[in-house]
Amino acid sequence: MQVHLTAPNFCDLVQNVAQQVKADLQETELLQQFQFPVEFGQGWVQRLNIRPGVTLTLERMTLFEPLTILASQGMSTSTLDICFCLSGQVQGSHWDSHQTTTLSANRGCLGFSPEIRGCLEYASAEPVQLVNIGIDIHELASVLHHPVEMLPLALQHSLLGNSQCPYIQHFTTTTASQVALQQILNCPYNGLPRRLYLESRVIELLAHLLQSLSPSTASSSKLSPDDIERIYAASEILKHQLEHPPSLLQLAHQVGLNDYKLKLGFREVFDTTAFGYLWSVRMQEAALLLKRNRMGVTEVALSVGYSSATSFSAAFKRKFGTSPQKYRQHC
Structure with missing residues (x-):
């Protein structure tokens, strides 16, 4: 419903x-x-x-x-x-x-x-x-x-x-x-x-x-307002590079933080790791693609950074509790 x-x-x-x-x-x-x-x-x-x-x-x-x-x-x-x-x-x-x-x-x-x-x-x-x-x-x-x-x-x-x-x-x-x-x-x-x-x-x-x-x-927060701004900038980079995301060190370098502050920042701002944030963004983007157009599951998997449709389907089911095919049927 x-x-x-x-x-x-x-x-x-x-x-x-x-x-x-x-x-x-x-x-x-x-x-x-x-x-x-x-x-x-x-x-x-x-x-x-x-x-x-x-x-x-x-x-x-x-x-x-x-x-x-x-x-x-x-x-x-x-x-x-x-x-x-x-x-x-x-x-x-x-x-x-x-x-x-x-x-x-x-x-x-x-x-x-x-x-x-x-x-x-x-x-x-x-x-x-x-x-x-x-x-x-x-x-x-x-x-x-x-x-x-x-x-x-x-x-x-x-x-x-x-x-x-x-x-x-x-x-x-x-x-x-x-x-x-x-x-x-x-x-x-x-x-x-x-x-x-x-x-x-x-x-x-x-x-x-x-x-x-x-x-x-x-x-007790160890993040300054400038640090938080850089964490949000890092999240934007991940959202726009789902297919080929930077490594943690590369991401930290791009936003001007060390890897420790980047890890701490994602935990404090988004209540997850940088990898967990990327995974969540990929799954949400995949869900939108399944709802909005007729791309096949393999195409959706590739567009969000998965080279294997099998791995993508397993990750999608872990996130939403159902397969990509069944998710699309109920949209």
Whole structure:
């Protein structure tokens, strides 16, 4: 099942999805919610305005077939998103940067991108439970009661608009956060008491997250803003040289870093190695080629730097859980 988003603004996401799955959307000043029609499975989505500049989106569903939400035209957003996965699996792909994020039970991610062009893929046949906190970046300092300068340098870099690449940082949900998440999903109140209760749990979750990000984590970064700029430059080189990428030493030399700083930078900025980043970009480019035209699997493999279609197919299945042929059939 595919849902093609047409709304230009990310804030209209819930309404847009509800329209396309033909669900009855209920709306008030503070709440949007809908239930999936029985032909799709069971479950619901709720989006609540917790306080000015802060939204809370709750998703609980068990679908009969995978759900893919596509934003092919680009959706503008000024929201810093913090997503927690309690169960199931969801994969997000940011097409322009070739970055992917996979969330599973007790994993989460902090992310920001001024424009979203990509897709979200929800697994089927198992319960998916997600809690997402959205914070308007213009209200960030007042909401967090926390200087933006204390956030990780790479995130500051992205929030200031100095990079076209999205910022994504993965984390493991702590035991204390898991308790707060369950309390959010099973809130016993309605009306104003419910909003106040959920706001208190959201603040608790933000406190746990900030504890892990700063001040020690942020201040311990060994990357300067100039280093981060060079890491992004290195990522651009890899994206444009998929067939014949430079070696790690060559890449470091091209962007003016030593190999140690390059390795450290990819870990800190992209939460992976330079090789892992290249592999992810190759797979995302391959997926786009399979969706957009009729190139054969061997041609796609060659275009993303694989000399063997067999090796490419094995790598593709490791990334997406299916073969290139079956992936194309379901696009």
